[in-house]
Amino acid sequence: MGMFDHVYYKGEEYQTGNFDCVMDLYFISRKKLYRERWFLGKKKRKRRVMFHGMFNFYDIENNYLAKFIDGVLVSIKKIPD
Numbered sequence: 693m694g695m696f697d698h699v700y701y702k703g704e705e706y707q708t709g710n711f712d713c714v715m716d717l718y719f720i721s722r723k724k725l726y727r728e729r730w731f732l733g734k735k736k737r738k739r740r741v742m743f744h745g746m747f748n749f750y751d752i753e754n755n756y757l758a759k760f761i762d763g764v765l766v767s768i769k770k771i772p773d
């Protein structure tokens with residue numbers, strides 16, 4: 693079993709393998725992406741991520757593709773099974 697990062701979107705938790713895969717927490721909120729990182733057992737504050745591109749996030753039932761341009765969410769599409 694590999695490592696992954698967590699993505700929180702609309703109160704739900706998902707996984708993604710598209711970032712560093714070090715169990716960081718990512719939050720999609722107000723059309724922006726934020727990252728929260730643990731370091732030496734302590735949680736650091738959320739920081740905005742100026743992400744440009746697409747990444748997918750998923751759970752057992754759903755798979756989504758998010759597109760960001762210059763750190764702003766452009767779209768989130770559900771990927772059919």
